[in-house]
Structure formats: structure tokens, C-alpha cells
Amino acid sequence: MKHCIGIDIGGTTVKLGLFTEEGELLDKWEVPTRKEEGGRYILSDVAASIKKVLADKGIGRESVAGAGMGVPGPVMPDGHVEVCVNLGWRDMNPQQELSRLLDGLLVKSGNDANVAALGEMWQGGGKGYTDIVMVTLGTGVGGGVIIDEKIIAGKHGLGGEIGHIHVRDEEWEHCNCGGVGCVEQIASATGIAREAKRKMAASDVPSSMRKYGDGITAKDVMDEAKAGDALALEVAETVGRYLGMMLAQVALTVDPEMFVIGGGVSRAGQFLIERIEKYYDHYSPISQNKGKIGLAKLGNDAGIYGAARLVLS
Amino acid sequence: MKHCIGIDIGGTTVKLGLFTEEGELLDKWEVPTRKEEGGRYILSDVAASIKKVLADKGIGRESVAGAGMGVPGPVMPDGHVEVCVNLGWRDMNPQQELSRLLDGLLVKSGNDANVAALGEMWQGGGKGYTDIVMVTLGTGVGGGVIIDEKIIAGKHGLGGEIGHIHVRDEEWEHCNCGGVGCVEQIASATGIAREAKRKMAASDVPSSMRKYGDGITAKDVMDEAKAGDALALEVAETVGRYLGMMLAQVALTVDPEMFVIGGGVSRAGQFLIERIEKYYDHYSPISQNKGKIGLAKLGNDAGIYGAARLVLS
Numbered sequence: 001m002k003h004c005i006g007i008d009i010g011g012t013t014v015k016l017g018l019f020t021e022e023g024e025l026l027d028k029w030e031v032p033t034r035k036e037e038g039g040r041y042i043l044s045d046v047a048a049s050i051k052k053v054l055a056d057k058g059i060g061r062e063s064v065a066g067a068g069m070g071v072p073g074p075v076m077p078d079g080h081v082e083v084c085v086n087l088g089w090r091d092m093n094p095q096q097e098l099s100r101l102l103d104g105l106l107v108k109s110g111n112d113a114n115v116a117a118l119g120e121m122w123q124g125g126g127k128g129y130t131d132i133v134m135v136t137l138g139t140g141v142g143g144g145v146i147i148d149e150k151i152i153a154g155k156h157g158l159g160g161e162i163g164h165i166h167v168r169d170e171e172w173e174h175c176n177c178g179g180v181g182c183v184e185q186i187a188s189a190t191g192i193a194r195e196a197k198r199k200m201a202a203s204d205v206p207s208s209m210r211k212y213g214d215g216i217t218a219k220d221v222m223d224e225a226k227a228g229d230a231l232a233l234e235v236a237e238t239v240g241r242y243l244g245m246m247l248a249q250v251a252l253t254v255d256p257e258m259f260v261i262g263g264g265v266s267r268a269g270q271f272l273i274e275r276i277e278k279y280y281d282h283y284s285p286i287s288q289n290k291g292k293i294g295l296a297k298l299g300n301d302a303g304i305y306g307a308a309r310l311v312l313s
Numbered sequence: 314m315k316h317c318i319g320i321d322i323g324g325t326t327v328k329l330g331l332f333t334e335e336g337e338l339l340d341k342w343e344v345p346t347r348k349e350e351g352g353r354y355i356l357s358d359v360a361a362s363i364k365k366v367l368a369d370k371g372i373g374r375e376s377v378a379g380a381g382m383g384v385p386g387p388v389m390p391d392g393h394v395e396v397c398v399n400l401g402w403r404d405m406n407p408q409q410e411l412s413r414l415l416d417g418l419l420v421k422s423g424n425d426a427n428v429a430a431l432g433e434m435w436q437g438g439g440k441g442y443t444d445i446v447m448v449t450l451g452t453g454v455g456g457g458v459i460i461d462e463k464i465i466a467g468k469h470g471l472g473g474e475i476g477h478i479h480v481r482d483e484e485w486e487h488c489n490c491g492g493v494g495c496v497e498q499i500a501s502a503t504g505i506a507r508e509a510k511r512k513m514a515a516s517d518v519p520s521s522m523r524k525y526g527d528g529i530t531a532k533d534v535m536d537e538a539k540a541g542d543a544l545a546l547e548v549a550e551t552v553g554r555y556l557g558m559m560l561a562q563v564a565l566t567v568d569p570e571m572f573v574i575g576g577g578v579s580r581a582g583q584f585l586i587e588r589i590e591k592y593y594d595h596y597s598p599i600s601q602n603k604g605k606i607g608l609a610k611l612g613n614d615a616g617i618y619g620a621a622r623l624v625l626s
Contacts, residue, residue, distance in 0.1 A: 131467075147460070152566075157600075158597075159567055253458060255467020256468060284477070287469060290469050291469070
């Protein structure tokens with residue numbers, strides 16, 4: 001039996017997973033992300049940890065197909081990372097470096113959002129499909145486009161940056177990207193809370209959201225919407241509208257079999273999916289025969305799954 | 314030397330081209346598209362014409378790698394065409410059929426807009442690149458997405474249907490697709506003329522466009538804009554704005570090396586490109602390092618070039 005290793009490098013911890021080539025997760029563990037001195041210890045920590053786990057389990061080098069790695073920033077096709085703000089990395093090739101530290105083991109790498117999408121295709125909400133688009137609704141809105149089982153990383157690392165698609169003309173605040181009216185400003189956890197605060201400030205309508213004050217979270221908004229609060233329902237509708245519009249735009253570009261919705265906000269579940277679907281259909285009436293919308297299944301493990309899958313393609 | 318044949322099936326004529334595998338066009342010719350009886354004679358006319366040309370030139374069967382065909386409608390990955398309104402075809406597999414008529418020659422097929430994009434990548438405005446998106450500004454707005462030298466046709470034939478991406482919320486008329494606010498409603502030849510008529514009707518400002526009356530064309534609008542007419546310049550700005558927005562959305566999804574702008578409206582040239590670029594940058598401020606925008610080069614021959622190229626992949 002061959003194994004593969006998935007590595008998901010985050011700003012606080014590095015998640016690691018040991019998989020079979022068939023996609024079974026045999027073990028997972030974490031190491032802290034040491035960001036000091038430009039993140040120079042991250043990869044040696046990772047390599048030492050992998051070597052120890054393989055030794056402890058008595059897994060020989062010959063039975064490991066390779067290791068894949070998700071990096072929180074743009075990764076060029078040859079593995080080069082120009083800058084990775086979250087880790088302090090600059091002008092390096094982490095996949096070459098890690099391969100060297102692992103005595104020449106095959107190492108592949110990709111942007112973490114794209115890699116998570118590959119994981120959901122392999123063993124998650126997109127299992128059984130070859131063409132999926134993942135939308136991760138977290139602090140921001142991330143994405144990953146997988147066509148024919150391969151990541152569309154893009155020629156400048158912008159592939160799957162769908163959170164920054166412009167959807168709202170009447171927006172006035174700026175997004176982190178410098179744009180105005182990105183879907184991330186509305187449908188991220190931060191965006192949903194902001195929409196709710198705007199709605200409350202703009203009206204005197206009683207709302208069960210008011211008890212949370214300025215500390216209101218996306219989860220609070222979704223919970224109150226599910227409980228029937230009119231103002232919260234308006235926010236959920238707005239979120240569904242702009243996500244549905246963005247998904248329609250993406251469907252008319254790459255036409256996947258499935259959209260997989262993940263990230264913390266996706267815990268709102270079918271309630272959210274229904275609102276997205278309504279507007280997705282509205283904004284792509286050209287055909288009813290198009291990609292379905294469903295929920296992600298791997299949660300925080302999507303990254304290690306997808307990283308391991310990188311090695312197999 | 315190996316040859317390949319490109320076939321571009323249109324509603325009035327079928328264009329054919331004989332190419333070398335290196336992409337040199339050796340000869341091109343046309344046959345009428347006989348649409349009677351559900352288009353049943355189209356493929357036999359094409360086959361007879363190809364056989365005659367090859368015989369006349371003394372090109373033996375063994376030196377022909379195959380024939381590619383662009384079809385004006387959605388084509389499934391296996392070549393199946395459910396319905397092709399323009400030709401009267403229904404539930405058939407034209408690539409299998411043509412292969413049979415050509416005694417088993419390799420035949421591949423694809424949607425005509427996607428195939429034209431492949432042609433521009435091979436020998437046109439996108440030559441030298443592997444990842445391009447073509448935007449054809451004709452009666453409608455068509456598109457084709459090429460990643461890694463392959464067409465992204467999509468799982469339901471919607472890949473590259475970028476003319477129907479929603480861009481304008483305040484639109485009220487319906488597009489042919491059933492949608493409201495598609496980029497085709499603004500940036501197609503028809504759309505540009507409509508925008509100009511709306512502008513003229515909505516104001517009393519003198520304009521050199523008024524002399525054309527209701528028969529004004531997209532070319533008239535662009536010509537008057539280049540000549541400095543204020544109202545026509547506003548129309549050109551609107552066209553650039555929504556095309557730039559759509560290109561930014563597509564760049565944030567598949568991030569090509571180049572956008573190639575073709576179709577009749579693209580004859581406005583650099584004047585149009587500059588207006589698109591301005592808004593493309595505005596709507597994707599996340600990075601300056603992204604796909605360039607340029608003009609198509611093959612005109613009406615893009616279809617036969619791309620069809621021939623289909624055989625080589």
C-alpha cells in the first residue's frame with residue numbers, strides 16, 4: 001500500500017495528514033507555525049515531524065508516493081512563492097526546499113484555497129465529480145476552481161480568487177483588495193455582520209438581532225434569520241443574492257458539475273443553499289441544466305486532503 | 314507533411330480550410346449550408362467537398378491527421394448535439410457521422426465560439442500563449458475559455474458563455490437568454506446601437522449620432538465616438554465599463570495570460586481596448602499582474618483554424 005502526505009500550512013498551526021492513495025485518512029496531527037525570522041523554521045519543523053511519524057509507524061520511504069502542501073498565498077506553477085505575508089516568506093520555493101529536507105521525496109504545492117477545493121473534490125462534497133468550484137465563506141471569501149481533476153491556479157495566481165468578483169455597484173466602502181463591491185464584502189462572515197449592522201442602523205424596525213449590538217456575528221444573523229426575524233431574513237436574502245449572482249457568473253465561464261460551499265458561514269446549511277440557488281437560477285436563466293450547489297464535507301481537513309491529492313496527479 | 318482539415322459550420326455557409334499541422338493555411342473554400350429536412354445534407358455535402366479537394370490536390374488519406382468541426386450550438390464531450398437550432402439538427406452525433414462519411418477519418422468537434430478561441434490561441438491574437446479567453450463582439454457576445462491549450466467546454470455546454478454574465482442591475486429589458494442585465498445587452502453590436510438610441514432619446518444634447526436615426530449601427534457609434542461626439546463617447550465608455558467588469562470577473566476565476574477581443578465590434582480597435590482596460594483594472598485592483606487585453610487577428614477564419622487545431626490535441 002502506498003501512502004501520501006498532506007500538509008496545510010496556516011498562520012498559527014501546520015496541519016498534517018497521512019493518507020492512503022485511495023484517500024483514507026490514517027492519521028492527522030499538527031505542529032505550531034514558527035513565524036520568526038521570516039518563517040525560516042517552518043519547513044524544517046514540518047520535515048522533522050513527518051520523518052518522526054513515519055519512523056514511529058514503521059512506514060518505509062519506498063511506500064510514500066510524496067507530500068503535497070497548501071500555502072496561504074499565491075504559488076507559481078513551478079512552486080515559487082514571491083511573497084507569503086502570513087508566514088513571512090519571500091522569494092523562495094518551498095516545495096523544492098521541503099523536498100530537499102525530505103531527502104528528495106516528491107513534493108508538490110499550491111495555494112491553500114485551491115488545494116482545499118481539490119480535497120473536497122477527492123473525498124468531500126464534490127466526491128465523484130471531476131469539475132467543481134469551491135467557495136469558502138470564512139473571514140473572507142476564498143475559492144478554488146477544479147476542472148478535469150486539476151486546479152486552475154491561473155497564470156498569475158489569480159485563479160479561483162472569486163471572493164473579489166465585483167457584484168454590487170452601489171457599495172461605497174473598500175474591500176481589502178482595494179476594490180469596491182466585491183462579493184467578499186457581503187458574504188464573508190465579516191461581511192454578513194456588517195450587512196446586519198447597516199440594516200439595523202438604517203431602520204427602527206424591531207429585530208431580534210439588536211440584542212447582539214455591535215458584536216453581532218454571521219452565525220447570530222443566520223440563527224435569527226432561521227428563527228424568522230424579518231431584518232435578519234433580509235440580510236440572508238442579500239447574501240444569497242450576491243453569492244447566487246457570482247456563482248452564475250462562474251458557471252457561465254467554466255460550467256462545473258458542482259459548486260461546493262464551505263467555511264464557517266456554510267454551517268447555516270440548506271437554509272443558505274436555498275437562498276443561493278434562488279438567485280443562481282435568476283442570474284443564469286439560459287439553462288436549467290447546470291452545476292448543482294451543495295455543502296462541503298471535510299471542514300478544516302479539506303486542506304490536508306487536497307494537499308495529499310496533489311501528489312497523485 | 315501531415316495535413317489537417319478545419320470545418321466551421323455556419324447557418325448560411327460552411328467554411329473549410331486545409332492546414333499543415335504547423336498551422337499554415339494551404340487552402341480555404343466554402344459550401345452552402347443546406348438546412349432543408351433537418352439539415353440532413355450538411356455533413357454529406359461537407360464530406361463530398363473534402364474528398365474532392367483532397368483528390369484534386371493529390372493528397373492521400375494517409376497524410377491527413379483528421380478533421381475538426383465547429384458547430385453553432387452546445388456540443389457534449391462525446392460529440393453529441395442535443396439540438397442545434399440554426400441547422401435544424403436534433404439528437405445526433407455529427408462528429409461520428411462525419412467520420413463515417415469520411416471512411417473512419419478522425420473527426421473532433423466543439424462549439425463554434427470555443428473553437429474560434431482555440432484558433433486565435435493557435436495562430437491569432439493569442440499565439441504563443443496556452444491560456445486565453447476570447448470575447449467575440451458580434452450580433453451577440455460569445456466567448457471561449459482555453460486553459461492549457463484545451464477548451465473549457467463545461468459539463469453542460471455552458472463554458473465560455475460569458476456574453477450572458479450579469480453585469481447591470483438597473484437594466485429592465487430582457488436578453489434573448491431570458492436574463493436581465495447580461496453584458497451582451499450592452500456590448501454586442503445590437504447592444505451598442507440600443508445604448509446609443511437610449512442615450513439620444515433620453516436627452517436633447519446635440520449629437521452627430523442623430524443623423525443616423527433608428528438605423529444607427531455599432532460602427533456608426535464607435536466612429537462618432539472616435540470623432541469626439543460627447544454622447545457617442547458616453548456609449549463607448551459604458552461598453553468599456555461593462556466589458557471591463559466582465560473581464561475582471563473572468564480573470565478572477567480562470568486568470569488567463571490574455572484576453573483576445575474579436576468580432577465586428579472589435580474593429581473599433583485600440584480605442585475600444587483602452588476603454589475596456591480602464592475598467593478591467595478598476596474592477597480587479599487586487600493585482601496589476603494579470604492577463605493582457607488584445608485584438609483577435611484571424612477574423613472569420615478563426616473557426617477553421619480552431620477546428621483544425623482540435624485534431625492536434
